[in-house]
Structures are given as C-alpha cells and as structure tokens.
Amino acid sequence: MVVPEDGTVLRKWRITNRRFSQLKAAFVLTGVFLLVGLVSMISLAVMYGKLKEYKQYNARLLDATSKLKGIATRLEKYEERERKLRKIIGSDFQLPTAMQTDQVTSESRQTAQLGDRNSDELGRMITRQEDRMRLVPSIWPVNAWSISKGFVNTGNARTDHYGIDLLAPKKTSVFAAADGKITFSGFDSEYGLMIVIDHGDNYWVTKYGHNGSLLVKEGDFVKKGQAIAVYGGSDGNTTGAHLHYGMFYKGKPENPLDHLPEKPGVKIAQQLNTK
Numbered sequence: 001m002v003v004p005e006d007g008t009v010l011r012k013w014r015i016t017n018r019r020f021s022q023l024k025a026a027f028v029l030t031g032v033f034l035l036v037g038l039v040s041m042i043s044l045a046v047m048y049g050k051l052k053e054y055k056q057y058n059a060r061l062l063d064a065t066s067k068l069k070g071i072a073t074r075l076e077k078y079e080e081r082e083r084k085l086r087k088i089i090g091s092d093f094q095l096p097t098a099m100q101t102d103q104v105t106s107e108s109r110q111t112a113q114l115g116d117r118n119s120d121e122l123g124r125m126i127t128r129q130e131d132r133m134r135l136v137p138s139i140w141p142v143n144a145w146s147i148s149k150g151f152v153n154t155g156n157a158r159t160d161h162y163g164i165d166l167l168a169p170k171k172t173s174v175f176a177a178a179d180g181k182i183t184f185s186g187f188d189s190e191y192g193l194m195i196v197i198d199h200g201d202n203y204w205v206t207k208y209g210h211n212g213s214l215l216v217k218e219g220d221f222v223k224k225g226q227a228i229a230v231y232g233g234s235d236g237n238t239t240g241a242h243l244h245y246g247m248f249y250k251g252k253p254e255n256p257l258d259h260l261p262e263k264p265g266v267k268i269a270q271q272l273n274t275k
Contacts, residue, residue, distance in 0.1 A: 134224050135200045137177035140260055141208060141245050142168045142231055146267040148242055151255035162253035163207065163246030170212070174229040174243060176222040177206050185218045191244055195228055202251065209244035 002011040015023070144166035152161040180199035188194040191209025195216065198205055212232030222228055232241050247254040 134179045135204065137199065137204055137206050137247055137256075138259060138261070139175065139177055139225060140166075140263060141177050141206070142166050142174050142243050143172055144168045144243070144263070144266055147257075148240075150268070151253075151257065153253055153255075162248075163209075163244050164256050165242045165244055167242050168231050170232040170241065172231040173227040174208055174211060174231050176224055176226045176228050177245075177247075178204065178224045180204075180206075180222060182216050182218050182220045182222065182228075185214050185216055185220075193229070194244075197222065197228075203249065205248040205251075207244070207246040207248075209246075210242055212241075 001013075004010075146167040147164050148167050149161060149165040151164055152159065154160055174195075176197055178197075178199045180197040182195060183198045183205075184194065184196035186194070188209065191207070193211040193214055194207060194209040195211065195214060196205065196207050208229060211229035213230045214228070215230065216222060216228045231243055245256055247256045247259060
C-alpha cells in the first residue's frame, strides 16, 4: 500500500503468496546473474592482463631467437674466415677460440631473460672477433687486371722482391687491405709515393708503393676497404706505372698471393713464389 503525503487516493496492491514466491525467485536469479557477471568480468580482466604479459614474453622470445639466428650466421662466416686464415698462415697465428651459447626455450620467463643476456653477450664477443678480423689484410688493394712481377724471397736483398706489382687502370683507387694506422705517407726513394699501414702491434704491416697521389697522412686511422691513394704513379725505382703491394707478418715478408682471395681474370706476367 502506498500512502501519498498530500492525502490523495491510496494505492494498494495485493500480492499473493504465489506471486511473492515468484518475485523472490526473480530477485534471487537476478542476484545470481549479477554475481556471475561480476566474477566473469574480474576473470576476463585477469586473463587480459596475463594475455598481455604472455604477448610481451613471447615477443622477447622471438627477439632472442632472431638474435641467435643472426649471431649463428655471423659465427659461421667468422669460423669460415678463421679456417682459411689458419690454412694460409699456419697454427702459430692466434685467433679467439670458438664459443658456445645456451639454447633459448619457452619453458619460463627466467629462461627467456637468460637467453636475452646470452645472445647479447655472444653478439658482443663475435663483434669483437670480427673487429679483430678486420685487422688482417685479406682484400685486393686495387682493382688489378694483371700482376707484372711476383714475390721473391731468396735471402738476397739485391734481387729479392718483397711484394707483388699490380697493374690497374689509371686513376683507380688504392684501398687499405685492413684496418690500421698510417705509419708512413710520403715519398720514398725506392717506392716513390708510398703508404705504410700498421694493422696492430706490428703483427701485420702492409706497404703500397708507386702511387699517383696520396689521400691520407701519417697518423691517420683507416678502415678496411677505405681509399688511401690513387693509382698511376711511376716515381722511384720503377719502369712504369704499377702498385707495389707488400705484406709483412711479425716483421717477415709474406707473399700477398697466399693471402688474397682468388680473382678470376687477373693475368700473371711473372710470378716468382720463392721463400
């Protein structure tokens, strides 16, 4: 029964026991549905938070896996270069030892974090090794089409030729065979305009003689493949334009042809390989 304050007509409703039971059941069902809905919303919120966390976790795993794949590729290339260098130079040439890394799995967050650290550390170690490999002369110093004179080392300083003479088109760039410091850049009475590069603690030294012009000065640091001179000179004790390229390992002359990659099409007018 509803009684208005202004004394107007009363409003009355009669609810039978049956109707009251129905209303009570409706209220109970409504409460149950609301409770289930609330619990479902809380569960969905928790699941969404975990899903977001799993996505981030999965992204870290994918990133670690991608890093390891890239590192594995770089490691294979490094090991291939190391095998070639050891075959050429011999076992006395010291290179960093091979490394191992743990396999990244998806078993736990700790494993993923460990994989991230391992892959980052491995990447830094390979980068250091690759930097060291850049100190080893291993590229042609000029785009040569012929070798006019080869390496000679018989112990007779008057007739020996500690290097090879390369013929190339005039005005061609002369490149540094490896990273290093310019220890000489100027005129030499025997090799004309010459450049000497120390590639680290005098382990490797390369010489470039009879240049047309010089692009670097003493004290400069150069990168492997960087242009250091222009081909085309004939100053000094020479009979024509060519580049004299010499390699020295621990102070001893080395035949550059033993360390240069194969270059199809290069003609060898004279190749004396006497040690």
